[in-house]
Amino acid sequence: MLKNLFLIFVLTGFTIFIGCKKESNLIGYSVINPNELEILYLDNLPVNLSIIKEDSLSSFNTPTSYLGKIYDENFGYTKASIYTEIRLSNSNVNFNESLIIDSVVLSLKIADFYGDSLSNFDINVNQVLENIENDDNTFSDQNYLFDNQFLYQGNHLITPNSEKTIKLKLDNLIAESFINSDSSNFADNSSFRNFFNGLYLSSNNNSENGLLLELDLLSSESKLTMYFHSNNLDTIIYDFQINSSCNRLTNWENDYSNSQVNEQFLNDNLSIGYIQGGAGIRSKINFPTIYNLKDSNFVINKAEIIIPYMSTNLDSIFPPPSNLGLAAIDDEENLSLLYEDQSIQGSIYFDGNINVSNNNYKFNISRYIHDVVENDRSSKLIVYVPYSVTNPNRVIINNFHQDSIGIKLKLYLSR
Structure with a gap:
């Protein structure tokens, strides 16, 4: 079965690197002989992208x-x-x-x-x-x-x-x-x-x-x-x-009736996504085929999600946020922080900061992806502007996979 699964990965466009660079920050590196590792690198899993409006956010007694x-x-x-x-x-x-x-x-x-x-x-x-x-x-x-x-x-x-x-x-x-x-x-x-x-x-x-x-x-x-x-x-x-x-409160009012985003709320497979502070919009990301890794005998050593963003002619007036937030979401639309990656590993490891040189945001989510594959946790993620009610920045993210510049989940696996 393992050979068949391995062949399926290859036939669907997955690229194998044998004896690739040995990264000391891979989970489990210290207990496995790196010379005996067979490493599989995947970066073209299907990604579904949609957008939702933010609601139920408190803007009461905020610092500004x-x-x-x-x-x-x-x-x-x-x-x-x-x-x-x-x-x-x-x-x-x-x-x-x-x-x-x-x-x-x-x-x-x-x-x-x-x-x-x-x-x-x-x-x-x-x-x-x-x-x-x-x-x-x-x-x-x-x-x-x-x-x-x-x-x-x-x-x-x-x-x-x-x-x-x-x-x-x-x-x-x-x-x-x-x-x-x-x-x-x-x-x-x-x-x-x-x-x-x-x-x-x-x-x-x-x-x-x-x-x-x-x-x-x-x-x-x-x-x-x-x-x-x-x-x-x-x-x-x-x-x-x-x-x-x-007592102080900022009232946020968003009117999308004369905008490009207005027609996109009912689309669950977008090529571009919208993320907006000011109690505005979040993007939802889903990896529907990630569960195929279950029972594959491959160990998830590292998982990164790369989210490219699009520059616009209004960036000098409305600059994108300096960092984004990432949280898991279940079938009942309840949000939960990626505690293992964000809190235990720390904010520097978790990342989410803007990379203006590469026009993207990156998150390290190895422990979350392991939990998805091994424990059937939801593979849906929400990308948002942190502290949205005190941060009006907005950004358009890119999911054009035909040009290989869309959202990528980079997986480093070994056996």
Whole structure:
């Protein structure tokens, strides 16, 4: 049977290397005489590729938040908006009715951006009308009620040389409502939270490519500041903080209706795949014939998956992610990390980092493939952007096997 199986491998295009380079990192190398090894190298197993939309991702209280809107013909529109609470900087605040309001300024610290940094960027600010709560059903598509009256509407030109903190002069109505309210609302943050639910930040940027701003709301520079003066002309400044005690959420909205990817969601054998952060798209990879290796008497010494990506004319504006994530998926669509390869072997071994010289991503998954063959684990994998809700990068991957540049599972076997 072994000879027949070996012959089948050869006839289906598998290439045999006898006495090939002896790699010391092969599993089991130290206990087998390398001079007696017969090594089989396979790299053309069939690969099925499909795409699925991400869902049920939490974007609650992430380290940074995203605001803006971008478009490209491959992925369509992506829009990010922010809900955030604010906090008193001290208890028992007294906004005396005799105070005269000068201005209200919302400061937002820019951590980074994704998209066209030379595009005009519009920002809207509204008051949230319900508590921003986190529960098991709060995901990245969560919305909260907000007042339709704008506290701010304005356009900004964001460039790499711009100030790293945006300052928005809000309508004084917000300060007036504070002065005219009962002082018990400012006794402590619990009372204040019930009185003032928070702010909603949005953008309807309609420039050609658009821009997403990554905001560091936890920076001391991100705050709401009210400026007053009294009858004797003394200036009074009060800061409302945005800190780790504040509930914050980035709402991600993806519209694929005017994009190339829209027609591909029902296709389970794609030549190109799509991977998109911002709670967007994942690619699913399956090796349907990998189970033929079972009972072959070959030992899996090493397994690598090579995922080529395609360069586009928008890469300078929308660069691909610096690394990808890889997880197993079962028939019920439940995800599980490749613990043996990723955690036990370590992140350097597991890899997944972009290789710009070869236009690909590589993962070492030897232990996972061994588990698939020996223990009938699912051969389906999900490729995704790690920490998707704080990473809007996207990439198109290549699975054109007729040109020998598609996704490859490289197997090094021995007996």
